[in-house]
Amino acid sequence: MSLWTGILIASVLVYSWKILGFLVPNSVLNHPVVSRVAGLLTVALLAALLGVQGLTGSGQIEFDARVPAIAVAALLLYFKAPFVVMVAASALVAGLLRMFFGI
């Protein structure tokens, strides 16, 4: 499958939830267990992506400049920094650590 095909399929699938909610308000979406699982699924997938993106590389577990960068991001989030500032700061920390320490 080409990347373009994947992008189009994924876009249609993401849209399908939105239109389902408008077309069939009393569908499977209107069930408390489904609602709870969906909320937790969002949390689980984002946390998993954080782990894979932050702690692994080339299919292995890797701790490098990303770890302190994520710690700085967490600190900024705790102090309610804007999203874009927090993301930029973490890039800066990782970039500087790599430049000076090569980690």
Added chain:
Amino acid sequence: MAKQSSVTSVSIGVGLATGLYGISFGALSVAAGLDIWQTQVLSLLMFSGGSQFAFVGVVAAAGGVASGGAVIGAAIVSAWLLGIRNGFYAVRMAPILQRVGLGKLIPALLTIDESTAVSLGQQEMKDQVKGFWITGAAVFVFWNLMTFVGAVLGDALGDPRAWGLDAAAAAAFLGLLWPRLKEKQALAVAVAALFIATVTTPYLPAGVPVLLAGLAAVVVGIWNLLGGKK
């Protein structure tokens, strides 16, 4: 009158703030190996930040676009599952917007975290409708403009690691996750999912560890483990 203009200014403010982090999406997507147009189409058609970051995150974790169909399949499923919350927003928005037939197509596209939150935050029905449309439109315009800016910048930067863009992608996921960690149940699921995805990465094809971690949510959610209220 004063009330109306306050809905408008809140909506545009939210649109600007959200749009701004479209820069990080654009840059990270290009760093993951997508080209500028592929990045732009994600923002135009998928138009849901969490799903877009997930799609490019799975591709990036696999080492870029050369990695084949299984990785793209996992990217599709991750984006799709992260989009489910928009379905719940749509259920809330449908009776407020009262659109019929094809009139549902555009509001469905604009049904995201921000448009729903601004709308439901208003007292009067008229303001709820207005808040949804202005926020949705403002986020759509700024998110797409800033995606383009980010993609062009990211393309010009060269090696994404040297600029810390891999760390920035992780930080973006942390930022999307952060506001959802207030309850013990969510925090437990997050810790378990992070652990599962990380430790299984050496043993499973790229993209699969993320989906496997999603099982933690299904198990905890179905039996409502650690759930305080029903």
